[in-house]
Amino acid sequence: MIADERRRMADLVDSLDAGQLDTPSLCGAWSVKEVVGHLVAAVAAPTSTTLLLLVRSGFRIHRANALLAGRMAERPAGELAALLREHAENPFKPPIVGYPGQLTDLQVHGQDIRRPLGLPHDLRPDRLRVSLDFLVGGRAVGFVPKHLPKGLRFETTDLDWSWGRGPLVRGSAEAVMLALTGRSAALTELSGDGVPAVSRV
Template identity: 25%
Template structure:
């Protein structure tokens, strides 16, 4: 398995030429959005109304928030988030859900419109566009990957996420996860059983890439399991 840390600039690994390291993930983002839109397009509106793996969020909320996140410039995202945070009594979770629900309830955020929006964002990412066209950093990729994994698990539909994308996002999330999740993964190696990536040091905890991501993002209580002894 490949060690995903070699793809990212991390302070705890040996120093070497990092000229190939980039904060732009256009190709991976385009692939994730393409797979997500292909899965969403044929679904009836009733499927979008179903619960996602994120407590209190519908599938529609998840997709609407993703479209808002990818298409909104950083400054405007910050202002909207700060306003929502104040309105929701400074609960970050409630503020994020409020943004998602407002977006999903808008006149141009029907399921069909959101598929069109994500298709446009996919095309912009594939063309190498950034800035106002589509956000393409690792944060944007993380939003797209967990949304795709969440939708796939919630609706039991296959959505292929590239290995490099799932591994990079899992590594990023493991580094910044809440304390209760870090308590499970600290001092261990996380390894995907269906993708060629692993990271960390210590006893191996394994699961599919989707299982690991759902746990790291609090979408599942099922932690990666110890690898079988040889």
């Protein structure tokens, strides 16, 4: 699943023009191309570069991650796409989040790119299920905002999937995934008495 998502991301990058690559993504202050740089860095950044940026950032992981994404995004888009294909089968398994975290990173960041560009999400139901289970399973460190309210029930309208007890947040699997990761872009696609709580994240 991860390898295929990397290849699909490479195909997406190859289809974008310069204006689309410079478009602000849903991921903080990153452009579309910087999001791609982040995904490439996860599998292709030299260890020496990663360690250097970690030191320069004062060992603040999120800051180092942003610096690394920016550094990788300085490369031509075609090179980034080629690196995603070259490293599609990279077996690296990050601590804590493991393979479900990598798959979720690709799917969420894919939407960080596609939604601002008005492109269809083209997400696969079986992969969405893996990511939803991961996001509510207690291992999604760095994915789920710490201030996401507890005691909510999430239900998807296009998958037989639900989790939790309490005020309801209901919508497509993609919209629920984005809500769980703190993205506000899909809030209008959600329904239920728990949506106001999610909206405040």
